[in-house]
Amino acid sequence: QKEVEQNSGPLSVPEGAIASLNCTYSDRGSQSFFWYRQYSGKSPELIMFIYSNGDKEDGRFTAQLNKASQYVSLLIRDSQPSDSATYLCPYSGAGSYQLTFGKGTKLSVIP
């Protein structure tokens, strides 16, 4: 069964610290990887996507992908209380329009 494993948390970090979120995948056919943020009672909003091995940076966010290890991570630098949310890391497989999600990691940034 194709799965996404995420630490459900909650992960608590102090304001200004680096938050590190991780996901592992069981599907070796996974092709594209996404990070979404979901505030309580709201719908997921895209943070970034990553297709290739290595790092991808966008502002305070850095995604890291290692396809051989089937692992993707998200670093949030200078964490703010407004970053407190559930983070989702779905993937899509080759030739697919379906996103497969894990349960998400709840992040709490403490002022």
Place this chain on the structure above:
Amino acid sequence: KAGVTQTPRYLIKTRGQQVTLSCSPISGHRSVSWYQQTPGQGLQFLFEYFSETQRNKGNFPGRFSGRQFSNSRSEMNVSTLELGDSALYLCASSPGGSAGRETQYFGPGTRLLVL
């Protein structure tokens, strides 16, 4: 550019009834996907439509169905509602031409409560 819209935003139904939810994708997007989100199961894929055709289907019973119109708007229908169908139903749109590489943008969702 306007985002994905979903109507209605909230619904209360009773067991055995049926419900229809609507989704309008981002202008120019031709792919619409539907997901169900519950606290226990998280986000699960229902189905995906492109050019009025269902291309992908998740592992849900036949009570869950959908369709897409020529203007890319989509509807999903749940018949014979069960208590377990209470969930947030999310619609997501994407351009539809790059399988495995497309970013999906989510609408605000329809929260369905089945009593």
